[in-house]
Amino acid sequence: MVATPVRTEKRLTIQTGNIAPDTTAIRSLDWDRDRFDIEFGLQNGTTYNSFIIRGEKLALVDTSHEKFRQLYLDTLTGLIDPKDIDYLFITHTEPDHSGLVKDILQLAPQAVVVGSKVALQFLENMVHQPFEKLVVKNGDTVDLGKGHEFTFINAPNLHWPDTIFSYDKGTQTLFTCDAFGMHYCSDALFDEDLGAIAPDYRFYYDCLMGPNARSVLSAMKRMDALGEIKMVANGHGPLLLHNVGELLDRYQKWSKAKAKAEKTVAVFYVSDYGYSDRVSQAIAHGIAKTDVAVEMVDLKSSDPQEVQELVSRCAGLVVGMPSISGEYAEETAATIGTILAASKKKQVIGMFESYGDDDEPIDPLLRKFRDAGLKEIFPSIRLKDTPTELTYQLCEEAGTDMGQWLTREKAVKQMKALDTDLDQAMGRLSGGLYIITAKKGEIKGAMLASWVTQASFEPLGFTIAVAKDRAIESLMQVGDRFVLNILEEGNYQSLMKHFLKRFKPGEDRFEGVKTQVAKNGSPILTEALAYLECEVGSRMECDDHWIVYSKVEIGRVSKADALTAIHHRKVGNHY
Structure with missing residues (x-):
């Protein structure tokens, strides 16, 4: 399983590697991509994965993004003669995976395009040329020979309406495209470093798969009939080989929680x-x-x-x-x-x-x-x-x-129901008053916080509890930078009142508030007692909050003799 990276000047590279018997991955590495379809920020670029399976017949699973056209086609034709392609498996027609289908069909007009009924309908409108096709549905098979018998699994909405998985019985490899992937670009072909990829794997799930949790569970139920899955050949990021059970279990756990x-x-x-x-x-x-x-x-x-x-x-x-x-x-x-x-x-x-x-x-x-x-x-x-x-x-x-x-x-019912001695005792846990401010690209956010605690001396670091439904949560992923503004006792009411109000979707949180720009680009509140510029180092999930551990990079106090504002609650079941 040797990977051979081929680099170019534009930080678009191709990596090939033999991942199983008769099976080769072609990974298009997009090192500097910082957003995916604009709406989701990326910390570590992404990849677009394609696969060649050589039985008595030859199959190509997915293609690549059109930005890789020449790199991908040069690599593919260096590995195989396109005229030898018998089948082109289309997991779904999203352009980052099917962007070069038309090019492949021009090189391999004899190839039979295999996909779901909806995928093939969509594809006809994309390539505008006739092609041989085979509609497959849940449980259908295609035998390439030499033990490579493929079984297809319906997986609509993961995360495209026409998605279908395929399972190679010979190598016990499941080809899933978007599902079980992550936007994580590295030379690592597989998931050796679970700690490094875990935040991106979760963020990817939350953005793309979480809204389709019930569809995830339906697809995973169909997967149970396949037998052992030794490898997940996904469409983005490193392939799952070393932690298959753990990472599939995470999808199951997260999806069950959302589906409830x-x-x-x-x-x-x-x-x-x-x-x-x-x-x-x-x-x-x-x-x-x-x-x-x-x-x-x-x-x-x-x-x-x-x-x-x-x-x-x-x-x-x-x-x-x-x-x-x-x-x-x-x-x-x-x-x-x-x-x-x-x-x-x-x-x-x-x-x-x-x-x-x-x-x-x-x-x-x-x-x-x-x-x-x-x-x-x-x-x-x-x-x-x-x-x-x-x-x-x-x-x-x-x-x-x-x-x-x-x-x-x-929420109201919960607040009223928990007014107990225990709840009142929990309410006696006091905290300071802070405002978190963040900026990523064009997006800015802010949140009033009181659950902030220093967590380390070397490096200097602290934790913040951020409710899962807070808008700023999306700006506090691992690697994101923000500012913790510390409010002053006796001089915090106006800022607190401003950031406690309910903002309309898209409304500027900072209108009418005096700010400066931190070195990390986030707003600093001019009226704050002190501020700390920080970077998110890790996140731990609780039932209704994320515990965000952050490392401090820069800090400054405006009034050396002033005290931090303190927040006292009467009960512990709401802010």
Whole structure:
């Protein structure tokens, strides 16, 4: 299993390695990519993984991003003659994995393209040329010979509506593309260093898989019938070989926790139309940060009966506007009609534009939902320009607002129910008053905090407890930088009042507040007693909070003789 990196000047490299008998990985390493589809920041770049399996017949599993066109094609043709490709397995049609399908088919017109029915439909509209195809569904097999018999597993919405896994019985390797991956770029072909990859593996799950937790569990249930899985050949990051059981168990645990939620929101979008899929993913991520389950549905490929059943049991709906023309206009219009007919009073609704060529207008449909008794929970997201980081921040915050609104009664009930001697005793744990401020790219955030404790001398470090549904949580991943502003006793009321208020999605938290810019780029509150510039070193998960350990880089006090503001509570079950 020897890996051979080939470097270029643009920090786009290709790595090849034999990962199992007759099986070669081609990994396109995107070292400097700092965002994925804009809405999710990356700390360690990413990779796009493709695989060659040589039996008596030859199969290629996925391709690569179009930015790697020449590098990838040169590498592929150096390993095989494209005319020898019998099958091209398409796990799903997202462009970072299928971006070079048209190029491959030009080199290998004889190849049979294998994928789910939906994937092949999408692919026909992408490549605009005829090709041989084979539709596979759950349990179907393709035998390459020499023991390489592939079984296919339906895995829709992980995280694309047309996703399908494939399992090579000969090598006991499961090819999963987006699932069980991570945006982590390194020369390591496999997951030897679990500690190094764990934060990125979790962040990737939270952003892309967590909103589809029930779909994760459904796919993993189907995986149980395959037998032993020795390796997971994913589409992003190092392949899973040394910690397969542990990392699959984590998906199971995280997904079960999310699927237990009492309330569910259905998010309807149109894959690969305008920015519908990206906007919907950001909203879903915001919802999933609260104690609310999310189920995502592609309007182009949904089953009417399943849509009707889902809508009838949901507490909230989010609808992305489809095109009023085009190939799928009739199907999407019919699904919108099904959603409207199945919706009911006391549900909440949120809507967004897709910024495609001819979005259906929001207002006429929104009026129909209102007339049916649904409550609009966040202002409709109307895209007038190409979405930016700030747009996706607004989308995530809108989703979090929806989730918090749906769980408000539970939160109030919990606060009232725990007014016990123990709870009052816990409330006597006092803390200082601080405001965390952070900036990543265009996105800025702030949060009032009192659960802050020094945790180490060398290096200087402390911990902060951050609730999972806080907007700033996304800006406090491992490697992120922020400022801890320490408030002054007797001189904190105005800042505390400002940052305690509820901000609208996308609203500037710092409007009207005096700030300076820290060396790490985050805002420093001019009226704070002191500040510390910090970097997140690690995170530990608790039930409803993240414990964030951070290392201190720079600090300064404005008044040497002043004291830190102290926060005293009466009970321990809420702030």
